[in-house]
Amino acid sequence: MLKKSLSLILCLLLVLTCFSACGEKKGSEAALVYPIDSDPEYLDPQIISHSGAKNIIANCFEGLVTVNESGDIVPGCAESWAISPDGLTYTFNLRKNCRWRVSIYASPLLGLDSSQTNSKPVTAHDFAFGITRALLPETKSPGASALFAIKNATGVNSGKLSSKHLGVRAIDDYTLEIELEHNDPDFLYALLQSACMPCNEEFFEATGGRYGLAVKYLIYNGPFYINNWVDDVSLSIRKNDYYYDSDNVMPRSVYFSIFDEQATRLGKLKDKTYSVSPLTKSQALEIADNKKYTVKAFDSAVSCFIFNCSDSILSNMNIRRALAASFDYASLGETLGEITAKGVVPSAMKISSLKYRESASAVTPYKNENPAALFKKGLRQLDISSAELTVLCSKENETAVRRLMQSWQSALGIDCAVFVEPLEETELNTRVAKKDYQLALTTIAYRSDTAFNALSRYKSDSAENIIGLRSKTYDSLVDSIKLAEGISDSIKAAERCENYLISAAAIIPLYEESLYFGMGKGVSGTFWCTCSDIVYFKHTLSK
Secondary structure: OOOOOOOHHHHHHHHHHHHHHHHHOOEOOOEEEEEEOOOOOOOOOOOOOOHHHHHHHHHHOOOOEEEOOOOOEEEOOEEEEEEOOOOOEEEEEEOOOOEOEOOOOOHHHHOOOOOOOOOOEOOHHHHHHHHHHHHOOOOOOOOHHHHOOEOOHHHHHHOOOOHHHOOEEEEEOOEEEEEEOOOOOOHHHHOOOHHHOOOOHHHHHHOOOOOOOOHHHOOEOOOEEEEEEEOOOEEEEEEOOOOOOHHHOOOOEEEEEEOOOHHHHHHHHHOOOOOEEEEOHHHHHHHOOOOOOEEEEEEEEEEEEEEOOOOOOOOOHHHHHHHHHOOOHHHHOOOOOOEEOOOOOOOOOEEOOEEHHHHOOOOOOOOOOOHHHHHHHHHHHHOOOOEEEEEEEEHHHHHHHHHHHHHHHHHHOOOEEEEEEEEOHHHHHHHHHOOOOOEEEEEEEOOOOEHHHHHHOOOOOOOOOOOOOOOHHHHHHHHHHHHOOOHHHHHHHHHHHHHHHHHOOOEEEEEEEEEEEEEOOOEEOOEEOOOOOOEEOOOOEEO
């Protein structure tokens, strides 16, 4: 790791100083604190998938468009845009007062002296390079597929076409044109993702392959910039005075606390250690009626039973289907959730301006009249006589999972031995994210606004593919959402994706869940993307 390391004493001093500042500074000079689950390994906008990293990038970079407090698309670095009558050509007019924030550490890489630092404009060429780089096959950007509506994007991403054929070009320094291959009602939303942030080609090349690995290998165009990054301890960002709208950026700084304990978050919110924090449902309910705090809830999660399709046993679809066909919903009881999930995609997700779930059909669970025969067929294909499987779950769901195991063994016989491994919530999430499991009862939180992005996470090349599914058929089905002629066809294509995941016995959706966030006493103005945990701090006030 190339990030600058500090001694433990200095780390502790940094933590104590920031926490103290959080309580001392008020209003527009507040020093905020927000917890993230783990340390980002890198902060290259075009390739990040880590949720904490996305939060940092969302506050330190700004795309062509951004969102407001209502989740509506509003101008970002582009002060205006025009869409051709056929919906295939987008022309963005960039602000002429956008500048790169270049630190004294990064300046030498651009050949700048102290008098020139922060004088470099953000241009249409920077956006063209960033979007093109996201689509190059060697970049392996997790956000690439959301941009496949761009002319020749799939050909460029597959390596079949040169990037010069991509439908993205800078007409001049402040005019960017993007030509689409087909109409995409989600295209402006796609431009919100980190993969579409500007990237200065000169600076990128000067980093010698180290772009995003340390503070000195990044330059910024957003409301904040990174001023300190200590491995596995903290990352802090400060107000960017060179941002075009800096007068309306309220906080002085935001401190991201790394590796916090989920159970301690509410207490830290109450004692003002944290300004804003993700909360569990029980923590949110505890303060929901207390006017001193603000609780935000987003219907963007689904509790699911998931199968690791890359596991040596569960890679066999007949084994998975036998388990899915004999899944006893009643054995789980009614304690896991209140609203039965209608599919893999939760209610908050959209296709264009429509709520997907309001138009889409509910997904039918996988059924088979003879799961025991399916199981035996799978064993023969694997050339084994029996299978031992372990289910991960939270400690609070252990009893329900044990009841489910009994129903499985009753349906599938002695050839199937199932064990349960109850874990703390944080460890469960970590194991699932690393695909270090066979089966798991967990909650999947979707950190995006669109059904397409939610379903894209299960594509073969997705860094967020926690189920380990590798299917060209599914990959094509996801891509077909963007290739559809209109919104109704896009919805049908998304339904086919959901049905594939169910019929392949990769996911069993159970209940809809919400993501909860709390703002501490006197804290206001923080806002989120419509249904994700991307938190925007630029208007946050602390009294």
